[in-house]
Amino acid sequence: MDDKPSPGLDLRHGFVHKIRQHLVKRDQSDKELETEKAVKSREQLARLKKPTSRRPTQATYLPPAARRERSSSTCSSVSTASYDSSNGGDSDVFTASTTGNAGETCTGTCDQVSSMLVEESAGTNNYDVASFGEEAQWYIRQALEDPTALRKQDLCRVFNVVMWRAMDEPEYARTGAELCHAIIQVEVEKEQYDCVPTRVFQSHLRLKLLEQEMSAETLHEQSVSAWVGYVRFLCLCYLVIRVKGSPLMTMVDSVFNCLSLLALPGPLKTEMEVDCLYNLLVMIGPSLDQTAQDQMDDLFSVLRDRFLSFKTPPLARHRLLQLIELRSGGWVMEQGTQEYYSRTGQELRG
Numbered sequence: 481m482d483d484k485p486s487p488g489l490d491l492r493h494g495f496v497h498k499i500r501q502h503l504v505k506r507d508q509s510d511k512e513l514e515t516e517k518a519v520k521s522r523e524q525l526a527r528l529k530k531p532t533s534r535r536p537t538q539a540t541y542l543p544p545a546a547r548r549e550r551s552s553s554t555c556s557s558v559s560t561a562s563y564d565s566s567n568g569g570d571s572d573v574f575t576a577s578t579t580g581n582a583g584e585t586c587t588g589t590c591d592q593v594s595s596m597l598v599e600e601s602a603g604t605n606n607y608d609v610a611s612f613g614e615e616a617q618w619y620i621r622q623a624l625e626d627p628t629a630l631r632k633q634d635l636c637r638v639f640n641v642v643m644w645r646a647m648d649e650p651e652y653a654r655t656g657a658e659l660c661h662a663i664i665q666v667e668v669e670k671e672q673y674d675c676v677p678t679r680v681f682q683s684h685l686r687l688k689l690l691e692q693e694m695s696a697e698t699l700h701e702q703s704v705s706a707w708v709g710y711v712r713f714l715c716l717c718y719l720v721i722r723v724k725g726s727p728l729m730t731m732v733d734s735v736f737n738c739l740s741l742l743a744l745p746g747p748l749k750t751e752m753e754v755d756c757l758y759n760l761l762v763m764i765g766p767s768l769d770q771t772a773q774d775q776m777d778d779l780f781s782v783l784r785d786r787f788l789s790f791k792t793p794p795l796a797r798h799r800l801l802q803l804i805e806l807r808s809g810g811w812v813m814e815q816g817t818q819e820y821y822s823r824t825g826q827e828l829r830g
Contacts, residue, residue: 608652616641620642627680643689647713686730711741714735715763742757751795782803
């Protein structure tokens with residue numbers, strides 16, 4: 481008896497339609513969950529970053545330059561000044577009260593007040609904590625004093641807010657990296673006698689940066705400036721953060737991956753990304769040469785190929801040649817050569 485061929489699956493059958501309906505419903509529910517998570521994260525970011533109304537008695541933030549002008553103009557009326565620099569300059573408490581009574585006299589000269597302001601600019605005011613929202617300020621100050629006293633989710637929120645600001649404001653990247661370094665130093669000191677140090681902040685820093693790296697393509701499509709801000713913050717964290725005098729070696733691969741992405745033909749056509757690649761390699765190149773010379777050789781082999789390609793824009797080729805020559809000279813360039821590159825770079829920019 482001959483076997484008849486199987487007629488196959490009847491797509492018009494009712495149970496097939498039910499399977500399709502279940503798949504559509506599942507996809508819709510997944511999309512709704514993702515949308516709900518995104519909305520919650522944006523609301524959380526807005527709540528942490530949005531400055532709320534301050535109490536009238538709370539001291540408002542003034543930039544160091546404005547404080548110096550204010551101190552020089554009101555020096556004759558300054559009566560008391562207190563300066564607290566606990567934890568090696570990790571406190572940002574500086575108060576100066578003017579004379580309210582005729583019997584009060586000036587306790588310091590203009591030079592003394594100016595020197596105190598200069599010292600304070602090297603403290604936590606460099607972290608620009610006062611520009612965050614009030615809720616975020618409290619958590620950041622607590623993390624600077626004792627990160628082990630905060631819950632894990634609160635420490636994670638502190639780093640998330642710092643990273644998001646560094647991505648939005650590239651000029652804050654170094655300050656944010658220094659803030660993370662200060663928190664990690666306190667965390668290491670507090671846990672030095674623990675049998676199993678958790679180092680929650682340091683671990684979350686590494687995991688969050690790795691998470692952003694894995695979604696680099698999506699981030700680049702959404703915002704080139706945010707992508708550049710992330711790469712800059714990542715590289716500065718590697719440069720600034722030290723644990724017992726050593727860099728975080730677990731970040732080396734991420735740094736090279738992001739620098740390699742900036743060296744692709746697409747990003748080399750964008751002036752912002754070309755400048756980011758050049759500036760970061762100038763900053764962290766000597767350190768990377770010492771810790772991962774083989775990976776640096778591979779990266780510069782790619783840069784040389786990009787330089788020799790005629791598809792690379794002139795400005796990018798100019799920057800790449802400058803990097804190649806800078807590294808071949810031991811990251812030192814003569815003044816005449818530097819002036820030549822500066823002059824030709826300005827001509828290429830028009």
